[in-house]
Amino acid sequence: MEETNGGFQTLVYEDDLHKEEYPPYHQSNRIQVSMFTMSPGRRHRLAAVCLALLAAVLLILNIGLGIHYNKLTDSHLSLDDTERISKELVDLQDTYKTAVETMKDARKQLDSEMSRQTQTNWELEHQTKRSNDYKSQIEKVTKEIETMKTRLSMLSDGCKHCPAGWILMNSVCYYFPLKSNEFKTWKESRDFCQLQEEIL
Known part of the structure; x- marks a missing residue:
């Protein structure tokens, strides 16, 4: 080894020491380097121990992964379950769409029936009003007929109801002097009516 200006030593190959740029090879310049040497039997045992440790670590990892995988398969659905649920979801969506369409049709039919019912109610009210009007007219005409019958009987029997020279009007006898x-004065007229058993 040769020391450089920076304080570092440079490794020099032994064959290069005989070249001119290096001074003669002296014992004082040699540094002894010790190397770790091992017998072949110990190497095999060390490799076997390392492989055994590695196998144990791999076994532990495999067991851990197996447990983790079992937990995953237990907590997650299988492919068949997923496909079955997807099919059920599609069926439910179809059923929902059918129900919505049925509800729309039913609402349209209900609106149509309500419109018809409104028209029918209006016609019923109109007919009821007309019927009530007809009843009122019939009652009025019936009363008029009864009044006319009474007057007719009085007119036909007018002479019997009123004295001679008196006029029958509205079921009452009136006297008009010609x-x-x-x-006559009012007192004389009253006295005359009392004699006739009438009231002035």
């Missing part, structure tokens, strides 16, 4: 000498 001559001025037949006029």
Whole structure:
């Protein structure tokens, strides 16, 4: 070895020491390097121990991975389960779409029925009003007919109801004097009515 200016030593091959650039090979310049040497039997045993340790580590890793894989397969679904669930999901979506379409059709039918019901209710109210109007008219006409029947009977029997010279109007007998000498005072008229058993 040769020391350089930087304090480092440079390794020199032994054959190069005989060259001119290096001084003669002296015992004082030699540094003894010890190398670790091992017998072949010990090397085989060391390799066997290393391989055994490596095999033990691999075995532990395999066992750990196996346990982890079992946990994964237990906690996760298999491919068949996933396909079955996907099929059920598609079936549920189809059922939902069918239900929505059925509901839309039912709502349309309900709206149509409600529209028809509204029209029917309007017609019923209109007919009821007309019927009530007809009933009122019938009652009015019936009363008028009864009044006319009464008047007709009085007119036909007018002479029997009113004295001669009196006029029957609305079921009441009236006297209208035709001559001025037949006029009477109110007291005289009242006395005359009392004699006839009538009221003035």
